[in-house]
Structure formats: C-alpha cells, structure tokens
Amino acid sequence: AQKVTQAQTEISVVEKEDVTLDCVYETRDTTYYLFWYKQPPSGELVFLIRRNSFDEQNEISGRYSWNFQKSTSSFNFTITASQVVDSAVYFCALNNAGNMLTFGGGTRLMVKP
Amino acid sequence: ETGVTQTPRHLVMGMTNKKSLKCEQHLGHNAMYWYKQSAKKPLELMFVYSLEERVENNSVPSRFSPECPNSSHLFLHLHTLQPEDSALYLCASSQRLAKNIQYFGAGTRLSVL
Numbered sequence: 001a002q003k004v005t006q007a008q009t010e011i012s013v014v015e016k017e018d019v020t021l022d023c024v025y026e027t028r029d030t031t032y033y034l035f036w037y038k039q040p041p042s043g044e045l046v047f048l049i050r051r052n053s054f055d056e057q058n059e060i061s062g063r064y065s066w067n068f069q070k071s072t073s074s075f076n077f078t079i080t081a082s083q084v085v086d087s088a089v090y091f092c093a094l095n096n097a098g099n100m101l102t103f104g105g106g107t108r109l110m111v112k113p
Numbered sequence: 114e115t116g117v118t119q120t121p122r123h124l125v126m127g128m129t130n131k132k133s134l135k136c137e138q139h140l141g142h143n144a145m146y147w148y149k150q151s152a153k154k155p156l157e158l159m160f161v162y163s164l165e166e167r168v169e170n171n172s173v174p175s176r177f178s179p180e181c182p183n184s185s186h187l188f189l190h191l192h193t194l195q196p197e198d199s200a201l202y203l204c205a206s207s208q209r210l211a212k213n214i215q216y217f218g219a220g221t222r223l224s225v226l
Binding site: 035037042043044045046047050091100101103104105106 | 115155156158161169201203205214215216217218219220222
C-alpha cells in the first residue's frame with residue numbers, strides 16, 4: 001500500500017515570505033513518481049512538477065523549488081517570496097507502476113498582502 | 114480554452130433525480146479518470162478508463178454509473194444520490210497510465226438536497 005502525508009493542513013504567511021510545504025510518502029516500490037499540484041479557488045488542479053524515484057536532483061522553476069530526499073521519503077516544495085496569487089490548496093501525490101495516483105490531504109496556503 | 118472541460122460547473126439535484134456529468138478532453142489522451150473531492154476527505158479516485166475500457170473501480174456505489182463512449186468523452190450518470198454525495202467531482206485525463214501527468218478539469222460542484 002502507498003500513502004502520502006501532508007501534515008500541514010493550513011499555512012498562513014505574509015506576502016514576500018518564503019514558505020515550505022511538506023510531503024512525506026510511503027511505498028514499497030523502488031520505481032515510483034511524485035507529483036505536486038496546485039488547486040486555486042476555481043477548482044482545477046494544475047500540474048506543477050513530476051519527479052521519478054531515480055532522480056534526486058533538486059529542481060528550481062522561478063520562485064518554486066522542490067527538495068526530494070529519498071532517505072527520508074520526503075518531497076518538499078518551497079515558494080520563495082510568496083505572492084497573493086500563490087494562495088491555493090497544494091497537493092502532493094505518488095504513483096507507482098499502476099494506474100492510481102495517491103494524493104495527500106492537501107495544504108491550504110493563504111498569502112496575505 | 115482548457116484541455117479538459119467539465120459541464121455543468123454547478124449542479125443541484127434532489128435525491129430522486131437523474132443527472133449526468135460530462136467531461137471532454139482535447140489533449141489526445143487515451144486514459145480518463147473520475148475523482149471525488151469532499152470537504153473532509155482527500156481526493157478519492159472513483160473510476161479509471163484506459164482505451165475506453167474500465168480498468169479501475171474503487172468500490173463506488175452503484176448509484177454512480179460511468180460511461181466512456183470514446184477516448185475524448187467521459188460521463189458520470191447519477192441517480193438516487195444521497196446528501197453525503199455532495200462534493201466536487203473532478204475529471205482528469207492522461208496519456209495512458211497514471212505515471213504520466215494527469216490533467217484536470219475545473220470540476221462540477223454537486224449539491225444533493
């Protein structure tokens with residue numbers, strides 16, 4: 001069985017602060033994929049990143065960065081200099097060789113002006 | 114225009130009604146998914162279709178009936194629903210299996226009275 005845990009249900013920051021969203025996963029497979037999605041108030045889940053289990057390099061995309069640590073089964077997401085438009089629910093998800101994406105419970109991020 | 118379109122965006126129905134949710138994808142994908150997102154639970158996978166055949170059915174009650182007439186369209190037929198079925202229903206599509214990126218629609222917000 002696989003499981004994704006996002007321990008932070010809600011985070012509130014002030015604009016321009018950096019914020020890290022935690023994601024811890026469990027799987028018995030050696031090959032798997034990790035994802036982050038953003039869900040703004042409009043409802044649509046927007047794909048942010050996919051990382052496979054053999055690639056532990058950290059990734060940076062603009063103000064977004066991801067830290068994959070296989071040793072601690074974590075795939076954390078950092079937003080630098082947060083903006084009000086970053087306010088959304090963020091989901092971490094895991095997939096192995098099968099059809100199913102297992103989602104975490106989500107972290108609601110509120111960025112205040 | 115988004116790659117995955119869901120209609121209607123909002124639906125209110127009584128427990129004795131029959132209604133259908135529609136999903137259409139314009140991405141050339143051949144796998145489609147229905148998810149349920151309710152306030153208290155993580156995203157739950159309901160159905161998966163790959164090449165128009167159902168490959169996953171996560172013990173969903175029979176009052177939800179999916180239909181996939183071709184690789185671009187997916188329906189969810191609803192009948193005699195319960196108030197606890199009120200939720201956001203999300204459709205997604207991907208290129209074959211779920212290790213590939215799933216792209217989501219904006220969802221149908223369903224209220225059962």
